[in-house]
Amino acid sequence: MSISCILQKSAITSLHQLYGLEFSEKDFQINQTKPEFEGDYSIVLFSLVKQLKLSPEAIGQDLGTSLVKNHPELFVSFQLIKGFLNITISDAYWLELLTKQYNDICYGKQPMNDKKVMVEYSSPNTNKPLHLGHLRNNFLGWSVAEILKANGYEVFKSCIVNDRGIHICKSMIAWQRYADGATPASTHTKGDHFVGDYYVKFNDAYKAEVAGLVEKGMPEAEAEKNAPIMLHTQRMLLDWEAGKPEVMELWKKMNGWVYEGFDSTYKKIGSDFDKTYYESDTYLLGKDIVNEGLSKKIFYSKPDGSVWIDLTAEGLDEKLLLRKDGTSVYMTQDIGLAKQKYEQYKIDQSIYVIGDEQNHHMKVLKSIAQKLGLPYADDIYHLSYGMVELPTGKMKSREGTVVDADDLVSEMIATAREHTEALGKVKDLDEAALTLLYETIAIGAMKFYLLRVDPKKKMVFNPVESIDFHGFTGPFVQYTYVRIKSILRKQPMPETQPLEAALLPLEKDLLVQLEQFPAMIIQAGKELNPSVLANYVFHLAKTFNGFLAEHSIANAESLEKKQLRLWLAVMTGNVLQSGLQLMGIGVPERM
RNA sequence: GGUUCGGUAGCUCAGCUGGAUAGAGCAUCAGCCUUCUAAGCUGAGGGUCAUUGGUUCGAAUCCAAUCCGAAUCACCA
Numbered sequence: 001m002s003i004s005c006i007l008q009k010s011a012i013t014s015l016h017q018l019y020g021l022e023f024s025e026k027d028f029q030i031n032q033t034k035p036e037f038e039g040d041y042s043i044v045l046f047s048l049v050k051q052l053k054l055s056p057e058a059i060g061q062d063l064g065t066s067l068v069k070n071h072p073e074l075f076v077s078f079q080l081i082k083g084f085l086n087i088t089i090s091d092a093y094w095l096e097l098l099t100k101q102y103n104d105i106c107y108g109k110q111p112m113n114d115k116k117v118m119v120e121y122s123s124p125n126t127n128k129p130l131h132l133g134h135l136r137n138n139f140l141g142w143s144v145a146e147i148l149k150a151n152g153y154e155v156f157k158s159c160i161v162n163d164r165g166i167h168i169c170k171s172m173i174a175w176q177r178y179a180d181g182a183t184p185a186s187t188h189t190k191g192d193h194f195v196g197d198y199y200v201k202f203n204d205a206y207k208a209e210v211a212g213l214v215e216k217g218m219p220e221a222e223a224e225k226n227a228p229i230m231l232h233t234q235r236m237l238l239d240w241e242a243g244k245p246e247v248m249e250l251w252k253k254m255n256g257w258v259y260e261g262f263d264s265t266y267k268k269i270g271s272d273f274d275k276t277y278y279e280s281d282t283y284l285l286g287k288d289i290v291n292e293g294l295s296k297k298i299f300y301s302k303p304d305g306s307v308w309i310d311l312t313a314e315g316l317d318e319k320l321l322l323r324k325d326g327t328s329v330y331m332t333q334d335i336g337l338a339k340q341k342y343e344q345y346k347i348d349q350s351i352y353v354i355g356d357e358q359n360h361h362m363k364v365l366k367s368i369a370q371k372l373g374l375p376y377a378d379d380i381y382h383l384s385y386g387m388v389e390l391p392t393g394k395m396k397s398r399e400g401t402v403v404d405a406d407d408l409v410s411e412m413i414a415t416a417r418e419h420t421e422a423l424g425k426v427k428d429l430d431e432a433a434l435t436l437l438y439e440t441i442a443i444g445a446m447k448f449y450l451l452r453v454d455p456k457k458k459m460v461f462n463p464v465e466s467i468d469f470h471g472f473t474g475p476f477v478q479y480t481y482v483r484i485k486s487i488l489r490k491q492p493m494p495e496t497q498p499l500e501a502a503l504l505p506l507e508k509d510l511l512v513q514l515e516q517f518p519a520m521i522i523q524a525g526k527e528l529n530p531s532v533l534a535n536y537v538f539h540l541a542k543t544f545n546g547f548l549a550e551h552s553i554a555n556a557e558s559l560e561k562k563q564l565r566l567w568l569a570v571m572t573g574n575v576l577q578s579g580l581q582l583m584g585i586g587v588p589e590r591m
Numbered sequence: 592g593g594u595u596c597g598g599u600a601g602c603u604c605a606g607c608u609g610g611a612u613a614g615a616g617c618a619u620c621a622g623c624c625u626u627c628u629a630a631g632c633u634g635a636g637g638g639u640c641a642u643u644g645g646u647u648c649g650a651a652u653c654c655a656a657u658c659c660g661a662a663u664c665a666c667c668a
Contacts, residue, residue, distance in 0.1 A: 472616040549632045
């Protein structure tokens with residue numbers, strides 16, 4: 001239990017002893033004491049005034065005295081300033097924390113809680129390469145999964161690959177028409193980019209055909225429907241659904257190229273999945289649920305045979321679930337897949353990491369599940385994140401302003417190399433170690449940059465700012481870790497002795513922050529928000545650097561101080577490493 | 592038009608379950624490398640927390656209205 005929780009519980013007990021009244025956590029707040037005042041944690045007294053009909057000063061005096069009397073080993077003194085009761089925690093408490101936890105790799109991790117969660121993220125289309133938006137999604141999903149693990153959940157990472165449909169046929173048609181047998185290997189192109197290029201070629205050809213038809217006097221809307229290449233593509237989709245061998249073969253071949261490309265990108269950015277679903281396997285799911293809904297009269301048929309649900313009472317609209325020809329739509333298969341996940345993995349919660357443009361869809365999905373009375377309906381959670389924009393505005397594929405994931409990774413690695421070479425601190429490392437180092441820095445910078453903001457909010461990706469390795473960045477935190485490692489390599493650990501000397505303010509600041517790490521993990525898990533950790537880890541690194549500028553470890557005033565500071569360094573290093581790890585960011589030993 | 596989300600320093604963002612003089616980073620300016628990695632540290636300037644009203648001992652935070660911006664409201668996925 002964190003010290004602020006202990007303080008709150010103790011205060012509740014003291015208030016009961018003093019005034020005979022029951023209070024709860026909601027009745028008063030505990031804050032960290034502002035640096036300009038003496039003390040570590042503050043109890044805000046105002047909210048108690050009304051209930052106790054006493055002045056804040058009187059309450060503070062009573063409460064402070066009682067706390068110190070009841071727990072002299074924890075609370076050594078108090079100061080009463082305006083309506084704030086500032087409590088000073090004993091050095092013994094902080095020293096004990098350090099002694100017990102300084103070298104515990106698992107510090108901050110919560111015990112297993114028997115709950116199972118699935119986190120679905122990434123969800124690529126197999127007709128184009130991954131871009132910046134996918135990166136935010138991947139980093140978020142992976143990090144949230146790790147954070148949940150640290151909170152004691154059993155977590156399954158899943159991915160649904162959008163590998164079928166009209167858009168996939170588009171690149172297939174274009175390849176048939178224009179590739180003349182070219183392959184990723186023959187053109188030395190990464191498979192997903194190769195296929196993506198044909199998707200672009202399709203759109204160019206389609207546009208040209210539409211323009212041609214319009215020129216001949218056809219209205220635009222009609223031209224869009226009747227362009228030969230589009231009709232051709234639609235025929236191919238029907239052939240695909242009928243399982244026509246040559247279409248299936250082409251489809252498998254081209255998707256294979258894409259997967260090869262995706263695999264190498266995923267490997268580079270450190271994304272992985274416990275289970276991959278393919279839409280080609282799941283797109284027929286959910287039809288049994290439609291029948292169930294019809295028999296329960298939750299769904300209804302229209303005269304043309306299509307099946308709908310009326311959600312107007314929920315403030316939503318009517319939603320189609322089965323077309324008149326009996327084929328299912330996006331929503332139908334999502335309902336089916338939700339059920340499959342629940343049944344296969346016995347999960348208690350299903351988290352979907354999907355952009356906020358699908359808020360409506362996910363709300364409808366959950367609402368349908370609830371209406372059907374499905375047992376897992378309430379456990380469907382949409383982790384909705386905002387779009388990534390550029391300083392010039394939104395990314396638009398039509399205008400070629402989409403930031404490609406692979407390009408970005410290569411640029412970041414190149415920048416990391418430049419920086420590192422310019423500083424010249426690791427000239428003695430061999431080529432393999434250097435390659436690893438550049439990747440660790442580059443990927444760390446990208447992940448930190450995309451995870452440091454609240455996922456719910458849309459964010460601006462500034463290419464210039466993103467390659468800055470100073471300040472509120474991943475490399476800054478990594479660098480702090482590297483400094484710690486460097487010190488620990490050079491300073492032998494003195495023989496352990498009990499710590500008793502009084503803590504200096506900067507030493508205590510560090511301990512106060514280290515003590516908050518478990519609470520941060522819990523908060524990040526509750527909010528499904530890695531930015532909590534990004535902020536925390538940055539502050540901790542900042543505090544450590546400040547501490548290091550002021551106090552020497554090698555030439556500490558005494559052997560005891562040296563041991564204390566080495567332990568502080570070890571623990572700070574561990575916490576930085578764990579915190580970064582929860583964001584998918586690795587730490588180098590040198591940089 | 593309906594629904595949802597957002598508006599905090601020049602820029603990017605914290606803070607939002609109400610609490611002390613609103614914080615970081617970048618950018619700008621001024622300092623700090625014969626001692627543990629300067630990808631660092633210290634300091635300065637920079638704010639009508641969109642606007643107005645309300646609730647409260649106390650509001651960036653809660654409520655209402657207004658203004659501005661975004662997403663969405665497909666027999667696409």
